[in-house]
Amino acid sequence: MSILRPSIIGLFLILCSYSGLAQYTELKPVMGPKALKSFLKHYLDYPKEELLSNTQGTVVIDFTTDQTGKVINYSIKKSISVKLDSSAISIFKLILWKPARMYGKPVSGSSNFELKYNIKSFRKLSRRRGYEHIILPFEPVDISGNIYTLKQVDTIPQAILDPGSKSVSEFIYSKLTYPDAAAKLGLEGEVELSFIIETNGLPSNIITLKYLGGGCTEEATKIIETIRWVPGKVEGKAVRTLYNISVHFKKNEKRDRHIPNQSGSGM
Numbered sequence: 200m201s202i203l204r205p206s207i208i209g210l211f212l213i214l215c216s217y218s219g220l221a222q223y224t225e226l227k228p229v230m231g232p233k234a235l236k237s238f239l240k241h242y243l244d245y246p247k248e249e250l251l252s253n254t255q256g257t258v259v260i261d262f263t264t265d266q267t268g269k270v271i272n273y274s275i276k277k278s279i280s281v282k283l284d285s286s287a288i289s290i291f292k293l294i295l296w297k298p299a300r301m302y303g304k305p306v307s308g309s310s311n312f313e314l315k316y317n318i319k320s321f322r323k324l325s326r327r328r329g330y331e332h333i334i335l336p337f338e339p340v341d342i343s344g345n346i347y348t349l350k351q352v353d354t355i356p357q358a359i360l361d362p363g364s365k366s367v368s369e370f371i372y373s374k375l376t377y378p379d380a381a382a383k384l385g386l387e388g389e390v391e392l393s394f395i396i397e398t399n400g401l402p403s404n405i406i407t408l409k410y411l412g413g414g415c416t417e418e419a420t421k422i423i424e425t426i427r428w429v430p431g432k433v434e435g436k437a438v439r440t441l442y443n444i445s446v447h448f449k450k451n452e453k454r455d456r457h458i459p460n461q462s463g464s465g466m
Contacts, residue, residue: 222301223300223301224299224300225310226264226296227297228296229295230294230295230403230404234404234405238403238404239314240324241401241424242403243314244290244332244333245286245318246283246286249282250318254279254283255279256277257279257315257316258279258313258314259276260274260288260312260313260314261274261275262274262309262310262312264298264299264310265298266305266306266307267298267305268296268297268298268305271307279316283316287316291312293397293403295395333399335400336359336400336428336437337398337429337432339435339437341433341439347431347438348440349431349442352431352433353431355440356428356430356431356442358370358426358427360426371422371446374425376418377448378413378415378417379414380414381413381415386411386413387450388411388415388449389409389446389448390416390419390448391445391446392405392408392420392423392444392445393408393441393442393443397430398430400428401428402428405420409445411448415448423444
């Protein structure tokens with residue numbers, strides 16, 4: 200027994216260690232890793248002065264959230280320059296977070312956010328996405344960061360569509376491709392997505408409320424990422440607006456539909 204005891208104690212310590220790790224879950228963005236990566240590709244902007252001066256590097260932001268996932272403080276841990284630091288902070292402030300959890304209960308948490316600025320990569324990204332700098336479609340803008348529902352805004356967001364599309368549903372239908380995997384599996388149904396229409400007219404924080412497999416959710420998300428908007432307005436200022444949308448996938452259906460959801464609470 201004395202020979203086995205150290206092994207048993209060691210195993211007990213390992214199990215306790217794993218148990219301790221499982222008790223705490225780190226905070227993370229509400230959008231998944233793929234959506235976050237796509238978000239950064241659409242939102243990354245490079246100040247013109249920093250492009251001309253060939254300023255590059257990685258900005259690191261330390262931050263803390265409360266029990267709801269709201270950022271309560273942040274600071275620059277690693278700086279590049281005033282303008283690039285400011286650019287990184289403006290992007291960071293748009294990200295919504297799921298709170299850290301201890302024993303399954305939400306708690307305050309700390310983490311860091313990194314954003315790399317590389318001129319060669321930015322030039323390549325700009326060509327691929329079709330724009331170098333983000334131009335605001337409407338000014339002035341609300342800088343509070345508050346998020347409004349469709350019922351709370353004075354003017355709801357309006358999609359900027361191709362000339363041939365009269366509505367968001369027509370635009371989605373014209374771009375949507377029924378995934379081969381879904382067709383082979385005979386999958387039909389609805390994908391429901393929630394996202395924020397930012398003051399710059401781009402969607403952010405896309406999350407899936409209702410999932411459909413076979414590549415349908417990914418296809419719907421891809422289309423939503425391409426839509427540009429005139430933002431919602433409150434008291435004459437562009438504001439962040441919560442928007443829900445449903446995309447239906449049905450084999451041999453004449454057209455796909457979307458249903459804006461005007462319910463939900465502001466943030």
